[in-house]
Amino acid sequence: QLSLYEHLVPAYFRILFDSHLENPYAKQIMAEYEELYYLVAKGLAPFEALLNKPIPPNELAYFTIHFGGQLKRKEPMFRTLKALSICPNGISSSLIMNHQLEELFPMIQFNRIHDLKQAKKIDEQEYDMVFSTTYFHTAKKLYLSAPLLNYVEQEMLKRKVFDDFAIEPLNKAVEVSNLIKIIARNATIHHEKELYEALSRSIYGAGLNQLSGGKVLTELLEERFIQFTNEKLEWQEAIALAANPLMKAGYITEHYIASMIDNVHEMGAYIVLAPKTAVPHSRPEDGVKKLGISLLHLENPVDFNLGEEQDEDRQVQLIFVLAAIDSVGHLTALKQLSEILEDEEKIEALIATKDAAAMHQKISQIIEK
Incomplete structure (x- = not known):
């Protein structure tokens, strides 16, 4: 904050x-x-x-x-190492650099400095290392860094710091840096950065950035998660029915459905994000086991006015249930869904669709354009 x-x-x-x-x-x-x-x-x-x-x-x-x-950002952890983060390029660049360093090294406590003269006044006993965008004379380990690093540069910086300070990686999954070490023991590496990138792309895919947003909308909204009904439902029943395919598949629990309904009771029809369209959701800890999206098409609109001033846009015929396991994995799908919901013609085209296969195909066509 x-x-x-x-x-x-x-x-x-x-x-x-x-x-x-x-x-x-x-x-x-x-x-x-x-x-x-x-x-x-x-x-x-x-x-x-x-x-x-x-x-x-x-x-x-x-x-x-x-x-x-x-x-x-994860929960704060006990930080045993201290570092200076020096970026004289301005407050905004300094914030960018500090955010990235704190994410890469949650075990390190950072002191963000904007001025080289100010940094020189700090006793070297107060820190263990320095990250800086420009050369800084110090007896401690100095890591020169741009304010914003790409994935490969991040991995290479992590490897240097972890090696220098004998830090165990928090993620025990396949580490590109470990593969590089094995290769270096058995062969001569002439272009280390390029090798990092090639291995990363092979292991993690083309989307190297952790904030790239994950799967597209039609990957999360599988055809089996799309339903159609001509029943006349209350809004609570409609949310429960819309979420039912995800619950049956083990993506969410009953508690998640109850939490989505409770949120509407507490905050009103905030889930109606566009005319005739609602996107109920709750927090991952309320019962999400796997990332997914479901869709309920209602022949008979469900009234989400909830005693508020009557609004025809709250007569909902499309309910997208979002089940997110974290804050970033659904960003691509959410962006694509937002682009659909910005266009009333696209919404009407989805409402006019009459079966799951056609709905999935229609959404694919929309996001491809």
Whole structure:
């Protein structure tokens, strides 16, 4: 929250007074975090309305990195090592660098510094290592780093730090760095960075960035999870029926369904995200076992007005149930679903569809375009 405040306040005044901020990493952020960038832009619509001005892409790119760091943040752990994070390029670049370092090294406590002179005044006994965007004279281990690293650069930096400080990786799955060590013992590596990238792509696939957003909508919304009904249902019954395929497949528990219904009781019809369309969901810890999406098509609309001022858009005929296991794995699918829900013609086309196979094909055609 504090880091968001640190960025939000100056961003507000920059945009308000047309003080443009150059972001040398904007293109890289928009390319590597495409889905998150899109969703952050959508989420900042109220901030944009407050300013009565569009948020420039450079500013949106900085917000994307901030929120990306929060999505990936895990529970705090005991940190035995201390480090300086030096980035004289500005507060925003410094925030980007610090977010990434904290994600890569949760076992290290970082002290973020903007000024080299200030860093020189800190007693070397106060830290074990230094990460810096520029050379810094120190007797401690120095790691030169760009504020924003790609996947391969992250892995190589982790390998150096883990080796230097005998840190055990938290993830015991296949580690590219371990493969590199084995290869180095048995062969001469001439292009280490290229080898890292080739192995990473082979093991993890093309989407190397952890915030790339995972599977597309039609991978999560399998044909077996699409239902049609001509029953006249209350909204609670409709949510339960829409979620039923996921529960039968072991993706969610009954508690998750109850939690989605409780959320609507507590917060109102916030799940009606577009005309005639609702997207009920709850937190992963409320009973999600596997990432998935289901869809219920209602011949007879379900009333989600809930005693509020009557709105025809809350006569719902499409209910997408989202079951997410974390904050990032569904971002691609959510972006694609958002793009569908922005277009009333696309919504009407889905409502006009009459069977599961045709629905799955229609959604595939829409997102391919």
